[in-house]
Each structure stands twice: as structure tokens, then as C-alpha cells.
Amino acid sequence: MNTAPLAALNHIPPHLQTIADYQKQAKLHLDAATWANLEGAAGDEYSLNNNRTAFANIQLLPRHLNSFKDANTQIQLLGEHYPHPIFLAPVAYQQLFHPQGEIATAQAASAMQAPMILSHLSTTPMATLNQVSSAPKWFQLYSQGSRKAALDLIFQAQHYAYQAIVLTVDAPHMGIRDQERRAYFQLPAHIQAVHHHPVSTATLKDNQHALFDGLMQQAATWEDIAWLVQHSPLPILLKGILHPADAQQAYQCGVQGIIVSNHGGRVLDTAVSPIQILSTMRKILPHDFPILLDSGIRRGTDIFKALALGANAVLIGRPYIYGLAVAGALGAAHSIKLLKEEFEVSMALMGTSCIEQINDSYIYQK
Numbered sequence: 001m002n003t004a005p006l007a008a009l010n011h012i013p014p015h016l017q018t019i020a021d022y023q024k025q026a027k028l029h030l031d032a033a034t035w036a037n038l039e040g041a042a043g044d045e046y047s048l049n050n051n052r053t054a055f056a057n058i059q060l061l062p063r064h065l066n067s068f069k070d071a072n073t074q075i076q077l078l079g080e081h082y083p084h085p086i087f088l089a090p091v092a093y094q095q096l097f098h099p100q101g102e103i104a105t106a107q108a109a110s111a112m113q114a115p116m117i118l119s120h121l122s123t124t125p126m127a128t129l130n131q132v133s134s135a136p137k138w139f140q141l142y143s144q145g146s147r148k149a150a151l152d153l154i155f156q157a158q159h160y161a162y163q164a165i166v167l168t169v170d171a172p173h174m175g176i177r178d179q180e181r182r183a184y185f186q187l188p189a190h191i192q193a194v195h196h197h198p199v200s201t202a203t204l205k206d207n208q209h210a211l212f213d214g215l216m217q218q219a220a221t222w223e224d225i226a227w228l229v230q231h232s233p234l235p236i237l238l239k240g241i242l243h244p245a246d247a248q249q250a251y252q253c254g255v256q257g258i259i260v261s262n263h264g265g266r267v268l269d270t271a272v273s274p275i276q277i278l279s280t281m282r283k284i285l286p287h288d289f290p291i292l293l294d295s296g297i298r299r300g301t302d303i304f305k306a307l308a309l310g311a312n313a314v315l316i317g318r319p320y321i322y323g324l325a326v327a328g329a330l331g332a333a334h335s336i337k338l339l340k341e342e343f344e345v346s347m348a349l350m351g352t353s354c355i356e357q358i359n360d361s362y363i364y365q366k
């Protein structure tokens with residue numbers, strides 16, 4: 001395990017005590033356009049804001065006097081043990097936020113033993129991360145219009161010991177992110193996605209629609225998912241599922257898990273917040289079918305609420321990127337550590353000594 005970032009974790013300046021502190025500080029480290037890329041969300045940002053409000057509106061019902069002998073935060077997922085349920089969500093182009101980009105994130109993941117999901121739009125090759133991280137790694141894919149190209153990347157990921165594939169299905173077109181457009185955000189020339197090779201769309205005829213006959217013809221369909229599940233040597237999880245019928249279809253298609261997500265509010269504004277639809281998903285899917293959740297996790301109590309309402313684990317996106325922007329690997333590791341410790345304290349105060357004990361009886365229902 002790489003403990004270099006951990007050693008310095010005892011000397012963090014006092015103004016960095018929460019993810020909100022890191023958010024404030026990160027803004028000072030990034031130019032306005034890059035900040036808009038990180039922070040901005042789709043449209044009027046109702047989903048972005050509701051992701052937080054929805055968590056705040058859930059009230060906890062703690063129990064007391066439970067024994068904490070052998071207490072722990074371990075989970076089991078897809079046949080693997082993880083020391084805690086905090087995963088690092090795929091975030092594109094991380095060299096935008098720190099020169100060491102995904103390498104620094106991988107070091108932080110290693111120090112905190114947090115599984116890292118490398119974005120398809122990574123600025124660092126997947127092979128490189130093996131040299132800097134002992135944390136488990138998954139690889140995220142966007143559909144690029146070719147089953148073969150997707151499968152090639154899956155085999156590459158398997159070769160480099162990535163353990164699962166996350167297929168993001170909620171962004172066949174990027175969200176209309178007004179903040180970003182107003183700030184004239186453009187990818188600098190030196191920031192490149194090393195694994196992404198878009199297939200060029202066929203030239204459109206006059207009567208064809210640029211979006212529907214163009215980009216949307218490359219978007220994945222359920223047939224593609226079934227094909228990939230059949231051919232992939234690694235388990236596939238679908239990320240961005242919000243509709244219960246899609247959750248059911250995903251299960252029937254043979255995918256090995258879903259990530260309930262609204263992409264941190266970045267794609268479709270006013271899309272429901274994952275935490276609000278989670279318990280419905282849990283009720284209609286088999287109890288042992290993995291459901292992960294992201295979008296809006298900023299506190300240990302948020303993690304507790306997600307697990308109580310049926311998630312097996314959570315992903316964090318912006319929180320570790322704030323840390324990365326502030327102080328590279330050290331900042332990213334510290335932001336994960338803050339959430340992990342807040343979650344542990346939440347478990348202690350809720351009277352739950354292991355993850356299996358966390359359920360919806362700990363949530364106040366009107």
C-alpha cells in the first residue's frame with residue numbers, strides 16, 4: 001500500500017475540515033472556466049441542488065446501547081471484500097484539475113483503499129495506474145458506436161487487472177451546461193482522452209436530423225448491452241439508471257449491478273435525485289443484486305442514508321476532485337478520509353456496528 005500521502009494527513013491546515021471547505025478552497029485553485037466545468041450542472045441546476053436537498057430532507061432515527069464488538073465498515077461486492085463502501089466515481093480529464101491528474105487520484109485511492117473507477121475520458125493510460133496504486137480498479141466506458149471498440153477496451157482493462165466495467169448510459173449526448181458555456185470552457189490542446197477514439201458519424205443528407213440521425217445512432221441500445229454482457233470477461237454495471245423499469249431491464253439483461261445516478265446533475269436537469277428513487281429500486285430488485293448510488297454525497301450521514309435505503313456502496317465525484325485540485329494526491333486522500341471518518345462516526349451514533357445492520361428502520365418515515 002502506498003502510504004506516502006497518508007503520512008502528511010496529520011498536518012492538514014485547520015480550514016479544511018469538510019468537503020464544503022475543500023469545495024471553497026478548490027475554487028481558488030482553478031481558473032473560472034475549469035471551475036465551471038467541475039462545478040457546473042445542466043440547465044437551471046435544479047437536479048444539482050436537489051441532490052443535496054434530498055439528502056438533507058431525510059431524517060435519521062438513531063438507536064443506542066448496541067454492542068460495538070468487532071465493529072467494522074467492510075462490504076462484499078461482486079465477490080470481493082472492500083474495507084469501506086466509498087468508491088471514486090469516474091471523472092473525465094483529471095489533468096484539468098491537477099497536473100498529476102489520475103495518477104494523483106490513484107495514489108489517494110491506494111492510501112485510502114478506495115476503489116477507483118477510471119473514466120473512459122482519462123488523461124492517463126489505464127496501464128499507468130497499476131504502477132502507482134494497489135487499490136482495486138474498475139474501468140468506465142461510454143458507448144462510442146462500435147461494439148468491437150468497446151470490447152477491445154474491456155479486454156485491455158482485464159489485461160491490466162481492472163475488476164469490473166461501468167457502462168455509463170445516461171449521457172448519449174452531453175448535458176447542456178450553461179455555466180460552462182458562459183465561461184467559454186474548452187479543453188486545452190494538451191488535455192487528451194487517451195482511450196477515447198470516437199467513430200466519425202456518417203455524412204448527413206439534407207433531410208436528416210443532426211442529433212437523431214447523427215450522434216444518437218451511435219448511442220448504445222439494450223441489444224448492445226446484452227451483447228456486451230455476453231462477450232465481456234468482466235462484470236458489467238450500468239451507470240446512470242434512474243427509472244425502475246430500466247433497473248429491471250438491466251437485471252434481466254444479465255448486468256451484474258447498477259449505479260443509480262443523475263451524473264451529479266450534469267446531464268438532464270430536473271432528473272430525479274438518486275436518493276429519492278433508491279428505495280423503489282431496492283424493492284423491485286433481488287436483495288443480493290448490487291445497487292450503487294452517487295450524486296450529492298458530501299457527508300458521512302449521506303453515505304449512511306444511501307446504505308439504509310438500499311445501496312451496497314456509494315460513489316463520490318466532485319468531493320475527491322476538490323481535494324485533488326487543492327493538494328493533488330494528499331488533498332484527494334484527505335477528502336476521502338474525511339468522508340470515511342464521518343461515516344464511521346455516523347455508524348457509532350446510529351448504533352449500527354456493521355454495514356449489514358444498516359436498513360430503512362433507521363430512517364424516519366412520516
Ligand SMILES: Cc1cc2nc3c(=O)[nH]c(=O)nc-3n(C[C@H](O)[C@H](O)[C@H](O)COP(=O)(O)O)c2cc1C
Nearest residue numbers: 089090091092119168263264294295296316317318
Ligand atoms: C468534472 C466531472 C467529470 C465527470 N466525468 C464523468 C465521466 O467521464 N464518466 C462518467 O460516467 N461520469 C462522469 N461524471 C459523473 C460522476 O461519475 C458522478 O456520477 C458524479 O460526479 C456524482 O455526483 P457528485 O459529483 O455530486 O458526487 C463526471 C462528473 C464531474 C463532476
